[in-house]
Amino acid sequence: MEELDLLKKHWKKNENFPKFSKDEIQHIIHKRSSSIVKWIFYISVIEFALGIVGSFFITSFISKEEMIPNKIYEKMDTYSPIITILFYMVLVYFIFNFYKMYRKIAVDSSTRELMKNILKTRKIVNKYIVFNVVVVMISFMVGGIIGMLSIDHSDDLKVNALLFNGILSAILLVMSCVLALFIWLFYRIIYGLLLKKLDKNYQELKKIDL
Amino acid sequence: MNKDLEQHFIVQLEEHQNIIHKICRIYTSDADAHKDLFQEISIQLWKAFPNFRGDSKFTTWAYRVALNTAISLYRKSTKSIATSDIEITSYKIKYEEYNDEEEQQLKLLYDAVRQLNDIEKALVYMYLEDKDYTEIAETLGISEVNARVKMNRIKTKLKKIVNP
Numbered sequence: 001m002e003e004l005d006l007l008k009k010h011w012k013k014n015e016n017f018p019k020f021s022k023d024e025i026q027h028i029i030h031k032r033s034s035s036i037v038k039w040i041f042y043i044s045v046i047e048f049a050l051g052i053v054g055s056f057f058i059t060s061f062i063s064k065e066e067m068i069p070n071k072i073y074e075k076m077d078t079y080s081p082i083i084t085i086l087f088y089m090v091l092v093y094f095i096f097n098f099y100k101m102y103r104k105i106a107v108d109s110s111t112r113e114l115m116k117n118i119l120k121t122r123k124i125v126n127k128y129i130v131f132n133v134v135v136v137m138i139s140f141m142v143g144g145i146i147g148m149l150s151i152d153h154s155d156d157l158k159v160n161a162l163l164f165n166g167i168l169s170a171i172l173l174v175m176s177c178v179l180a181l182f183i184w185l186f187y188r189i190i191y192g193l194l195l196k197k198l199d200k201n202y203q204e205l206k207k208i209d210l
Numbered sequence: 211m212n213k214d215l216e217q218h219f220i221v222q223l224e225e226h227q228n229i230i231h232k233i234c235r236i237y238t239s240d241a242d243a244h245k246d247l248f249q250e251i252s253i254q255l256w257k258a259f260p261n262f263r264g265d266s267k268f269t270t271w272a273y274r275v276a277l278n279t280a281i282s283l284y285r286k287s288t289k290s291i292a293t294s295d296i297e298i299t300s301y302k303i304k305y306e307e308y309n310d311e312e313e314q315q316l317k318l319l320y321d322a323v324r325q326l327n328d329i330e331k332a333l334v335y336m337y338l339e340d341k342d343y344t345e346i347a348e349t350l351g352i353s354e355v356n357a358r359v360k361m362n363r364i365k366t367k368l369k370k371i372v373n374p
Binding site for chain 2: 004011106
């Protein structure tokens, strides 16, 4: 008690700080902010952009595949536009919610509210990433299955074809798992660096108000 | 119009800049980090200034933005943590009007406050600024009762740090 009161007495008197002039302040406020909100925004926009580019790449790659037999290709022709539309609907949903949350972040709200909104905004993009990883894994699988069905095995022995398909499925599965793990690690690193402090402080504040 | 707003803001900030300096003093531990945080807080204040409606005092509003910046938005905290052990004494605070013993005690106290976590620092800061618990609770977004309880715990914690 006495400790803080001694500090308080001094706190009021001690104004011995480097004083910035009006010109200096004007200069300062036009510098670039390095706040984490800005970083989260930039990284999220890049993630959305990458998702869109990636999906374009995948859809155009699959539909232009000439080696696919007509029977399968016809089916794909009916289903792939539906899937594409669904994909973009989900994407719009994510972008809309992200933007809505981002607008909610106000530096003059209460500390708890601010931190909550930052973390929520981030969570939306995280979900989007998980969605993308799942989509990529499924496309890998579907691509693999189509590939297997497309190969003409009439000349081979039945056993060989089975073995071949089995090995191919295993390779695809491992590849998609490695990819997912890689993406997950990447995000852990980026957001670990960015949000570690904020998350810690948020937990601290929540602990006070249990 | 925009220029007027800017001038108005600069006048206010210049007048009340000690609010920010005091936050920088407890959240950073060397002159570089102090300046860096001061800059980030000023930028955040300026960015949020168009939303400031003037129904609260400029200072009350500025406390909030400044503390939020220090706690949530500012990224370069690792630097200040890493150097705090070594460079804590490099912080020059004048204690002219005090005798040696009090001066020593004050230095210990400032060092002790810097050892608290970001949230505790915010509470101490507002306490030292004579804010009542209603305002402290509102600023942090916690209940008044819990703000009071936490403040008492911090006092005990500080006592332990200063008199181990």
